[in-house]
Amino acid sequence: MTTHLALENVSKNFGDFVAVRDFNLEVERGEFVSFLGPSGCGKTTTLRMIAGFEMPSTGKITINGNDITNNPPNQRNVGMVFQSYALFPNMTVAQNIGFGLRVRKEKEADIKDRVNEMLATIHMENKANSYPYQLSGGQMQRVALARALAIRPEVLLLDEPLSALDAKIRVSLRAEIRSIQQKLGITAIYVTHDQEEALSLSDRIVVMNVGEMEQVGSPFEVYNFPTTRFVANFVGSLNTAEAEIVDPGKGILNMDGIQLLSSNVLKDKSKGDKVTIAIRPERLSFLAEGKKENVFDGKVENITFLGSVVRVEVTIGTRKFKMDTFNRPSLNLPNIGDAIKATCSDKAVLILKD
Amino acid sequence: MNFLTRLRRFPFWAWFWFILGALYFILPLYATFSFSLSWDPADPFKAYERSFGDSRFWNSFLYSNMLALATILASIILVVPTAYWIRLRLPQARRIVEFLTLMPFVVPAIILVFGMIRIYSTPFTIPFTDIVLMQPLTNFRAGTNILIVAGYMVLSMPYMYRSVDTGMRTVDIRTLTEAAQSLGANWFTIITRVILPNIRSALLSGALLTFAIVVGEVVLASFLGVSAFGPYLFLLGQHRAYEPAALSFVSFLLTWLAMGLIQLVSGGQGQAAGAH
Structure with missing residues (x-):
C-alpha cells in the first residue's frame, strides 16, 4: 500500500482562532477514513482544505505525491458530497451526474455511458429524467454521490452526508456508501459527528477535538483502547x-x-x-x-x-x-x-x- | 350547513377591502379607456388608429425598446456577478451595496442627467495637455446612447439588484458553487450554467421592471435629446387629448402582459430551480 493522500503539519487560523492545529495524516489508496468529533472541532475545515475551499495557513497537502496545497478546487479532481445534497436544481438527475464530465468536455457518448453506469450503481435508472425536487432526501444524496463519483475523483470527500436523513435511510445509505466505495476502491474521507457512523463505515477513524487530532486508529482500537479522556467519553x-x-x-x-x-x-x-x-x-x-x-x-x-x-x-x-x-x-x-x-x-x- | 352559518363564515371584510382596492386601480383605467373611445362615436377606435398610424410612435417605441434591451443586458452583466460575489465572498459589503442601489430613489433623475451632461459634454483630454482622446459623448449618437443606457442602468438598479439578490437568496449559492467547483467548473461555467438558470425568474422580474422604467422614462431622454417613447408621449399629451389616453391604456396593457408573463414563468418551472 502506498500513501495516496497526505496532510503534513496542516494548520488553519481564522484571525486569532485556530481551527486546525498541526494536522498530520497519511491515507492509503482505497482507504475509508472518518474524521469524528463534536461541532467546531475542525473536521469540516480539514475536509474543506483537502477540497480546496479553504487554504491552509501552514502545511502541505499532497495527492499521489503531488502538492495540491495551492491548487484551486476545480483543479484537484476531488469529488465532494455535501450535507445539503447541493444538486443543481435546474438539471435532471442525469444532467447532474454528467455535469462534471461535460465540464471536462468528454465525448457525449462517453458521458452517456458513464451516467448510465452511475445510475445503475445507485439503482436509480428509472429516475434519470427526474428533477431534484421530485426526489426524496435519500435519493438526492445517492445522486450527489453518483455525481461526485462520475468524474473518477482521486479522493471522495463526504461532509456529513447522512445528517439530513431519517434514521432508517441513514443506516441503509451508509451501507450503500461503504459498498460502493469498496467496489470502486476509491479513497474516501468522511466527516461525521456520529460515532456509530464512523465506527461502522471506516477503516480508520481520526478523532478530533478543538482543532487537534486526539487519536487515530481502527474503529476497534478507538473504541476499545481510547488513549485520551476525550476519546473515551466521545466514542461510546x-x-x-x-x-x-x-x-x-x-x-x-x-x-x-x-x-x-x-x-x-x-x-x-x-x-x-x-x-x-x-x-x-x-x-x-x-x-x-x-x-x-x-x-x-x-x-x-x-x-x-x-x-x-x-x-x-x-x-x-x-x-x-x-x-x-x-x-x-x-x-x-x-x-x-x-x-x-x-x-x-x-x-x-x-x-x-x- | 344553513344559510346563516355560511354567511357568518363568509370573509366579508376581506372581500370588501379587495374590491375597494381593485376599484381604486380599475376605475381610472376604465375612465381612460372610455375617454379614448369617445373621440368619434362613429369610429370608437379612432384614437388608436391615429396613434398606431403615426410613424413617430413606432420609431420612438422601437428605439425605447432597443434602449430597454441594452439596459437589461448591461444590468445583468453588471448586477449578477456583483450580487453573486457579494453573497459568496463579501457578505459584509451587502448593506453598503444595498444602500448604493437605493440612491436613485434619493437623488432625482434630473440631478443625474445634469451631472452626466456636465461631465460628458466636454472632450476627454490627457490631463495638463490639449490632446483630445475622445470627443464629448453627447456630441454623437452612439455616445449619447451609451450615456442614456448608463443612466437607465442607474435608475433601474434598485429593482434589478433587489430582484437578483432575492433570487439568489432562494438558492444555496455557496454550496452550489462549491459543488460545481469540485466537479471542475470555472467561474464562467458556474455563473452561466448553475447560477443564472437558477435565478431566471428573478432575472425576468428585474428585466421587466427595467423595461417598464425605460420605456416610459422622460427626464433623461428629454435632456439628452433623444427621440424616445417617453418624451413622445409627453409631447403628445400636451397637444392632443384622445391619443395619449389611448397610448396610456396600451401601456397599461403591456405592463399587465409583462406581469402575467412573470406569473407564468415564476408559477411554472422558473423558480422551481431555486425554490426546492
Missing part, C-alpha cells in the same frame, strides 16, 4: 474515575479504597501518581463464581431497557457506574436497591491520558 459510553497507583509494575490501583487491577501499561507512572481510569459499561458484569480480582460491592440504583441491551446503574464506593448486559429472556436481573457484586477483567480497566 464510559465509566471514568480517579485512582491512585499502588504498584505500577503489577498494575495495582486504588479507587476510593477499592483495589483495582489493570493490565494496561503503567510503566511511565510511579507509586502514588493519580490517574484517570475508564471502564466500558459492557465490560462490567455481575460476578461469576470463583473470581477474586476486580470484584466490587455495589448497589443497584436504576435499570433501563435499551432494546437489545439492559443498562444497570450501580453505586460502587462513592461513584456511579453503568453496566450493560445483553437482553435475553433468561436474564435474571436484580431489583433496584439490591446489593450486588460486579466485576471486570484487568484488560477492561483503561488508563487515560489527559
Whole structure:
C-alpha cells in the first residue's frame, strides 16, 4: 500500500482562532477514513482544505505525491458530497451526474455511458429524467454521490452526508456508501459527528477535538483502547474515575479504597501518581463464581431497557457506574436497591491520558 | 350547513377591502379607456388608429425598446456577478451595496442627467495637455446612447439588484458553487450554467421592471435629446387629448402582459430551480 493522500503539519487560523492545529495524516489508496468529533472541532475545515475551499495557513497537502496545497478546487479532481445534497436544481438527475464530465468536455457518448453506469450503481435508472425536487432526501444524496463519483475523483470527500436523513435511510445509505466505495476502491474521507457512523463505515477513524487530532486508529482500537479522556467519553459510553497507583509494575490501583487491577501499561507512572481510569459499561458484569480480582460491592440504583441491551446503574464506593448486559429472556436481573457484586477483567480497566 | 352559518363564515371584510382596492386601480383605467373611445362615436377606435398610424410612435417605441434591451443586458452583466460575489465572498459589503442601489430613489433623475451632461459634454483630454482622446459623448449618437443606457442602468438598479439578490437568496449559492467547483467548473461555467438558470425568474422580474422604467422614462431622454417613447408621449399629451389616453391604456396593457408573463414563468418551472 502506498500513501495516496497526505496532510503534513496542516494548520488553519481564522484571525486569532485556530481551527486546525498541526494536522498530520497519511491515507492509503482505497482507504475509508472518518474524521469524528463534536461541532467546531475542525473536521469540516480539514475536509474543506483537502477540497480546496479553504487554504491552509501552514502545511502541505499532497495527492499521489503531488502538492495540491495551492491548487484551486476545480483543479484537484476531488469529488465532494455535501450535507445539503447541493444538486443543481435546474438539471435532471442525469444532467447532474454528467455535469462534471461535460465540464471536462468528454465525448457525449462517453458521458452517456458513464451516467448510465452511475445510475445503475445507485439503482436509480428509472429516475434519470427526474428533477431534484421530485426526489426524496435519500435519493438526492445517492445522486450527489453518483455525481461526485462520475468524474473518477482521486479522493471522495463526504461532509456529513447522512445528517439530513431519517434514521432508517441513514443506516441503509451508509451501507450503500461503504459498498460502493469498496467496489470502486476509491479513497474516501468522511466527516461525521456520529460515532456509530464512523465506527461502522471506516477503516480508520481520526478523532478530533478543538482543532487537534486526539487519536487515530481502527474503529476497534478507538473504541476499545481510547488513549485520551476525550476519546473515551466521545466514542461510546464510559465509566471514568480517579485512582491512585499502588504498584505500577503489577498494575495495582486504588479507587476510593477499592483495589483495582489493570493490565494496561503503567510503566511511565510511579507509586502514588493519580490517574484517570475508564471502564466500558459492557465490560462490567455481575460476578461469576470463583473470581477474586476486580470484584466490587455495589448497589443497584436504576435499570433501563435499551432494546437489545439492559443498562444497570450501580453505586460502587462513592461513584456511579453503568453496566450493560445483553437482553435475553433468561436474564435474571436484580431489583433496584439490591446489593450486588460486579466485576471486570484487568484488560477492561483503561488508563487515560489527559 | 344553513344559510346563516355560511354567511357568518363568509370573509366579508376581506372581500370588501379587495374590491375597494381593485376599484381604486380599475376605475381610472376604465375612465381612460372610455375617454379614448369617445373621440368619434362613429369610429370608437379612432384614437388608436391615429396613434398606431403615426410613424413617430413606432420609431420612438422601437428605439425605447432597443434602449430597454441594452439596459437589461448591461444590468445583468453588471448586477449578477456583483450580487453573486457579494453573497459568496463579501457578505459584509451587502448593506453598503444595498444602500448604493437605493440612491436613485434619493437623488432625482434630473440631478443625474445634469451631472452626466456636465461631465460628458466636454472632450476627454490627457490631463495638463490639449490632446483630445475622445470627443464629448453627447456630441454623437452612439455616445449619447451609451450615456442614456448608463443612466437607465442607474435608475433601474434598485429593482434589478433587489430582484437578483432575492433570487439568489432562494438558492444555496455557496454550496452550489462549491459543488460545481469540485466537479471542475470555472467561474464562467458556474455563473452561466448553475447560477443564472437558477435565478431566471428573478432575472425576468428585474428585466421587466427595467423595461417598464425605460420605456416610459422622460427626464433623461428629454435632456439628452433623444427621440424616445417617453418624451413622445409627453409631447403628445400636451397637444392632443384622445391619443395619449389611448397610448396610456396600451401601456397599461403591456405592463399587465409583462406581469402575467412573470406569473407564468415564476408559477411554472422558473423558480422551481431555486425554490426546492
